[in-house]
Amino acid sequence: MEKFTRLTSVAAPLAEADVDTDIIFPARFLLLLDKAGLGKHLFHERRHRRDGGMTDFVLNTPPFNEARILVADANFGSGSSREQAVWALADFGIRCVIAPSFGEIFFSNCFKNGVLPIVITGEAHANVMAAARTGQPFTVDLEAQTVLLPNGPALSFDIDPWRKRALLLGLDEIGGILADDAEDISAFEARHRVDNPWLFLDDGRMEQLLSQGDGK
Structure with a gap:
């Protein structure tokens, strides 16, 4: 914007x-x-x-x-x-x-x-x-x-101060949230990765699990 x-x-x-x-x-x-x-x-x-x-x-x-x-x-x-x-x-x-x-x-x-x-x-x-x-x-x-x-x-x-800042920086609502809450978002993503590791399997680990499921 x-x-x-x-x-x-x-x-x-x-x-x-x-x-x-x-x-x-x-x-x-x-x-x-x-x-x-x-x-x-x-x-x-x-x-x-x-x-x-x-x-x-x-x-x-x-x-x-x-x-x-x-x-x-x-x-x-x-x-x-x-x-x-x-x-x-x-x-x-x-x-x-x-x-x-x-x-x-x-x-x-x-x-x-x-x-x-x-x-x-x-x-x-x-x-x-x-x-x-x-x-x-x-x-x-x-x-x-x-x-x-x-x-x-x-x-x-x-x-409104928040709206003023968003316009000055050219940020829409999503951009404003990302700018204001970047640290909180990063912290949540880190906790989410630790608490739910199966959601973040890399390609090698996913291939290994699929192979185990096929009995190989």
Whole structure:
């Protein structure tokens, strides 16, 4: 998983509340199992006309079609638990979503896939949305836990320390467990080998036991 440290980009403004996962990634594409290429189906109904052409949806419109940050409104990513919604965002190039609130499962899925969801509310969120609309780049600094707008003071945000560390190191959940508990895992494996030696027979020992079973 790609590390997330400091990201500078234009931010696409999506001033709409309750954008659910079916809007982000329509259900009819759920049969696609490969993460690669899912970005073309992101917000499919919003970005594509029935005649095959493209709409004027924000992610189709320069400079926002190159945005790596999405500024959304409340309850972004609500609805079903489909992880493909985050996969599609990440494949499109979105690494950070800023909103006043998120669907709970979507929020968790973001961290599992290298996308940083930031909760900013009230006037601060209004300032971020206004800055996004200008098309000027701004910076998300995960280490400092700040959003740096083109004008005005830095806006701080909260994040769980374990999730922050995982993003900074580019670790998914399994990678985070292996990194944090490496000594305990090694100790367990050593005890397991001693307590259950028959599970760890080398090729020579296995051949010997098979030969004994055949009466040779």
